[in-house]
Amino acid sequence: xxxxxxxxxxxxxxxxxxxxxxxxxxxxxxxxxxxxxxxxxxxxxxxxxxxxxxxxxxxxxxxxxxxxxxxxxxxxxxxxxxxxxxxxxxxxxxxxxxxxxxxxxxxxxxxxxxxxxxxxxxxxxxxxxxxxxxxxxxxxxxxxxxxxxxxxxxxxxxxxx
Numbered sequence: 001x002x003x004x005x006x007x008x009x010x011x012x013x014x015x016x017x018x019x020x021x022x023x024x025x026x027x028x029x030x031x032x033x034x035x036x037x038x039x040x041x042x043x044x045x046x047x048x049x050x051x052x053x054x055x056x057x058x059x060x061x062x063x064x065x066x067x068x069x070x071x072x073x074x075x076x077x078x079x080x081x082x083x084x085x086x087x088x089x090x091x092x093x094x095x096x097x098x099x100x101x102x103x104x105x106x107x108x109x110x111x112x113x114x115x116x117x118x119x120x121x122x123x124x125x126x127x128x129x130x131x132x133x134x135x136x137x138x139x140x141x142x143x144x145x146x147x148x149x150x151x152x153x154x155x156x157x158x159x160x161x
Contacts, residue, residue, distance in 0.1 A: 032059035
């Protein structure tokens with residue numbers, strides 16, 4: 001059953017850019033279509049385009065998506081970034097130009113003016129209880145620094161960044 005679903009998904013991924021290209025054939029110069037590759041399926045989070053967006057966009061258009069933690073997981077320390085898919089093979093991960101993203105107030109991530117095929121990565125998703133533990137440790141350290149700040153005359157909030 002998984003093979004059938006994989007084959008159908010592959011066919012859809014191949015058909016969509018062809019359909020977009022065919023729709024643009026009425027013009028003398030068809031728009032270039034860029035493919036957005038999401039992370040593979042995860043048991044920790046979901047990544048979905050915002051309504052009105054697809055994993056294929058015309059060159060120069062924006063792409064918006066959301067990332068949501070699944071039950072038992074937290075995105076508090078998650079890092080969301082993207083890179084150009086056409087990066088040369090054999091390049092070390094550290095050498096790939098990665099562009100970090102921050103969500104807006106509604107939790108929507110935006111990639112502005114897509115000009116090439118992109119791959120999105122979501123890393124450092126943690127278990128909710130682990131994130132809670134880290135948040136508590138960070139809070140305790142902040143309190144200690146606040147007390148030291150009062151004793152030695154520095155503002156801990158100016159350090160927090």
